Amino acid sequence: MIQRAPGAAIGRYTITGEIGQGGMSTVYACYDRLLDRDVAIKVFAAQAVNPELVRVQEAEARLAAKLNHHALTTLFDAGVDSSEPERPQIYLVMEHVHGDDLMRRLEHGPLTTLQVSYLGTDLSNALQYVHENGFLHCDIKPANILIADRNFDSRIRGKLTDFGIAGIVGAASGKGTTTGTAAYLSPEQIEGADPSTATDVYALGLVLVEALTARLEYPGTMEQTALERLRRDPVIPSTVPADLADILRGMTHRNPLMRIPAHEAADRFERVAARLIAERRGDAPPPEPKSEEARLDAVHRYGVLDTPPDAAFDRISRLAGRMLDSPISFVSIVDGERVFHKARLGVDVAEVPREVSLCPITVDIGRSWTVADISVDDRTRDNPVLKQYGVRAYAAAPLVTEDGHNIGSLCVYDVRPRAFTQQNLDDLTELAAVAMHELELRRAARRLAFDRD
Incomplete structure (x- = not known):
């Protein structure tokens, strides 16, 4: 590899120092x-005369050029350095x-929970953007995450870099091949x-x-780290706030x-970062969740618990089933002890005890959610x-x-395990709003009729 000293030129660029060096580039x-x-200029070690290596290098350049996100390093230009004509690069x-990459930053100790929340926000958003554009990174590790220099108390900023072995979503890597750094491969x-x-x-x-933790979670030889990853989930320190720990467990579940x-x-x-900031500033805590008593009052004011199945809700239920390609669907209302199915497609069950229904979980968390495999969650x-009816995904x-x-x-x-997409959940949320609008219209009509009387 050609060694370039400060003051040397690459095209119109003057070298001021070396940031880092790896086996494939400097x-x-x-x-x-x-x-x-x-x-920053990344110079590939291989000469620009090897067709296969040139293809890989050009692929990285084209991929980087297609992606534009605040948490990804931006590509400005690309070229061939012919300062040594017999060794173009x-x-x-x-x-x-x-600033440092995350690997160097962690040599000085772990990040705070707020800093990790900030970093998680940036990098997860970047990863979503990469995936939405049809690509995979395939080599996420501390050395490939850049941390912008900022004051300790300011918002940490992270950027994902180095798409050298990136792949296409859905493409096979080839039998017997593994891409990525061993310590961060999934089970x-x-x-x-x-x-x-x-x-x-x-x-x-x-x-x-x-x-x-500033510690490698699965240290050891490649064989040791691989076996340990298959044996156990990563250990999250007990001092980590529960909401942050839940996210990390969700990201590192052994079942993809x-x-x-x-x-x-x-x-x-x-959301975790917002909560931590509020606590640090001494702001008022978030409002307490609405009481169950008030929620039940809201349930009863719509007057639908003891009514028969409804054609309007049946249509919404059927539409949900078609849009999400699912054989079973319900519009359900959660009372104190029972869950009433006001529309039901695929299974004719009018009501179930609250403790065996998943609907109360939806009520408690207040947002769309999914279970990819009911038999293992x-x-x-x-x-x-759920076992009785043989359902597997929700x-x-x-x-x-x-x-x-x-x-x-x-x-x-x-009835089969499956991962619902965000678009599936968005569609379900829209249909739930339609069902709720129908209930609001009926309630308004009842009030109007009562006022006329």
Whole structure:
């Protein structure tokens, strides 16, 4: 590899120092003489005469050029350095993030929970963006995460870099091949599976656990770290707040079907950060959840508990089943002890005890959610009613009144394990709003009729 000293030139760029070096490339800090700005230049070690290596290097350049996100390093330019004509080398010109990578940062100790929440927000958003554009990163690790220099108390900023072995979503990597750094491979990759969006999420979750401890979670030889990852989930310190720990567990679940997607992780990290900031500032805590008594009052004011199945709700239930390709769907209302199915498709069950229904969970969390495999999820695997009907996957959205009470849910079940998409959940949420609007119209009509009398 050609060694370049400060003062040397690469095209219009003057080298001011070396940022880092790996087996495939060297990254230099440089000054752009034309645009008067600092940049980072990645110079590939291989000469630009090897067709296969040139193809890989060009692929990285094209991928980086297609992606534009605040938490990804920006590609400015690319070229071939022919300062030594017999040894031409491809280079990429990128923004220069002033600061260490996460690996170096952790040499000085772990990050705070607020810093990890900030970092999780940035990087999960970046990962969602990468996945939405049809790509996988495939090599998320501390060395590939840049931390912008900021004051300790200010908002930490992270950027994901180095798409050198990135892949296409849904593409096979080839039998017998494994992409990524051994310490951050997912359990399914260790067993030979191809990389996926879920493997990227796992690697990021593992990196964020490491950021909280400044210790490699699975140290040892490649064989030792692989076996340990198959044997146990990462250990999250007991001092980590419960909401932050839940996100990290969701990202690093050994079953890829049970992992939360990047967009959900980003939303939840952001909420944790907001809570931690409020606590640090001494702001008033978030308002207490509405009481169960008030919620039950809201349920009863719609007067639907003892009514027969309704054609309007049946249509909404059928539409939900078709849109999410699911054979079973319900519009359910949660009372104190029972859950009443006001519309039901696929299973003719009018009501069930509250303790065996998943609808109360939807009411409690107040947002759409999903279970990819009921038989393995801790919340559902021992449920006798779900076992009786042989259902395996679940998705639901709450029915929310105008004054913010969650009175029930619109849900679908499938008889096979499956991961519902965010678009599925968004569609379900829209249909739940339609069902709730129907209830509000009926209530308004009853009030109008009463006033006329």
